[in-house]
Amino acid sequence: MVPAHADDLPPPETINWADGLLLVYSITDRRSIAYLKRVGSLIADSDIPVYIIGNKNDMVCKLNNETGSVALDLAVETDLVGRAEEGAILARNFDCGFSEVAAAEMVAPVAVVFQELCRAVLAARRKSKHSLLERMLGTRTSNLRLYARGKSDSALPKD
Numbered sequence: 462m463v464p465a466h467a468d469d470l471p472p473p474e475t476i477n478w479a480d481g482l483l484l485v486y487s488i489t490d491r492r493s494i495a496y497l498k499r500v501g502s503l504i505a506d507s508d509i510p511v512y513i514i515g516n517k518n519d520m521v522c523k524l525n526n527e528t529g530s531v532a533l534d535l536a537v538e539t540d541l542v543g544r545a546e547e548g549a550i551l552a553r554n555f556d557c558g559f560s561e562v563a564a565a566e567m568v569a570p571v572a573v574v575f576q577e578l579c580r581a582v583l584a585a586r587r588k589s590k591h592s593l594l595e596r597m598l599g600t601r602t603s604n605l606r607l608y609a610r611g612k613s614d615s616a617l618p619k620d
């Protein structure tokens with residue numbers, strides 16, 4: 462959702478608090494993707510998992526289906542499709558997932574996106590726990606050899 466004042470970006474504490482971010486724009490509203498680009502620039506340097514959704518995908522299909530029967534403003538259609546492509550480019554820039562959905566028509570693809578984002582959040586947590594452990598143990602681990610008990614251990618003499 463674009464706030465009433467499009468200059469109002471989310472405060473850093475909101476972004477720092479979040480485990481993951483689902484950024485949603487409407488492919489029928491140019492302001493929404495412009496806003497999302499600006500929000501994206503706030504999180505460019507963070508490791509927070511992000512997923513981008515372009516909503517109201519049904520509007521593109523509707524316009525395509527109506528071609529011929531309705532005097533279609535081609536400029537409008539091209540612009541809509543262009544926005545969907547912009548979302549994909551944005552997702553590539555942020556190295557995050559991207560889907561186009563029609564939330565009002567089909568909820569299942571939206572649920573899939575939530576699952577994907579949750580997986581990314583869990584993976585990021587595991588990674589940060591791992592790196593915390595490495596930071597805590599620091600160089601002490603660099604001189605240690607990891608020891609895993611192998612099959613051959615049982616064949617060693619007991620004494």
Ligand SMILES: Nc1nc2c(ncn2[C@@H]2O[C@H](COP(=O)(O)OP(=O)(O)OP(=O)(O)O)[C@@H](O)[C@H]2O)c(=O)[nH]1
Pocket residue numbers: 462463516517518519520562563564565566
């Ligand atoms: N065609 C279409 N309309 C949708 C879709 N999802 C939401 N809408 C419509 O978009 C309007 C805004 O939906 P909301 O759920 O209020 O979303 P919001 O983020 O609060 O949107 P804004 O108030 O416009 O910022 C409503 O009229 C919805 O019916 C969709 O997938 N396709």
